[in-house]
Amino acid sequence: MSKLLIDRRTEKVFLICPVRLATEETKKKLEEYVELLEGHGIKVHLPHRDTNQDNTGLGICTENMRAIQNADEIHIFYNAESQGIHFDMGVAFALRKPIKCVELPEGDSDAYVNKPGKKEFPRMLVEWETYRNAIVL
Numbered sequence: 001m002s003k004l005l006i007d008r009r010t011e012k013v014f015l016i017c018p019v020r021l022a023t024e025e026t027k028k029k030l031e032e033y034v035e036l037l038e039g040h041g042i043k044v045h046l047p048h049r050d051t052n053q054d055n056t057g058l059g060i061c062t063e064n065m066r067a068i069q070n071a072d073e074i075h076i077f078y079n080a081e082s083q084g085i086h087f088d089m090g091v092a093f094a095l096r097k098p099i100k101c102v103e104l105p106e107g108d109s110d111a112y113v114n115k116p117g118k119k120e121f122p123r124m125l126v127e128w129e130t131y132r133n134a135i136v137l
Helices: 024-039 057-070 083-094 109-113 121-134
Strands: 012-016 043-045 073-077 099-103
Touching: 012 024, 012 057, 012 083, 024 043, 024 073, 057 083, 073 083, 083 121, 099 121
Parallel strands: 012 043, 012 073, 073 099
Antiparallel strands: none
C-alpha cells in the first residue's frame, strides 16, 4: 500500500474496490485503510459495508453513483476482474473526480508510467491521478 497523503480539504472519500471478488484478506486490508482515513476524520464510503449489496444491480450502481457524486475524492484499489470497479471508475471519470491510486496490480504506479504505448486501465488511472487537472471535456 502506498503512503497516505491526505488533502486537508478532503472530507468524504469513496473507495473503489472489489466487493464480490474480495477475499477475506482483501476485505481486511480495505477495512484497515478505511480505519486509517476515518481516524483522520474523513468520512469513507466502503461499498461492501455502506452500499446495500442485497439491492438489484441497478440499485447498487445508483447508490454508488450518488456516493461518488457526494465524495470529494475517490481512492482506488484496482482489480481488473471486478466489473463494479470499472463501472464506478466510469462514474468518477464522468464527474471529473480527483483520484488516488492506492493499489495497482504488478507493483507501483511508476511501472505503468514507464511503459510507453500501453493502453490499459492501470496506466490510465496513473495518468488520471497525475494529470487530473488537465482533463478537458
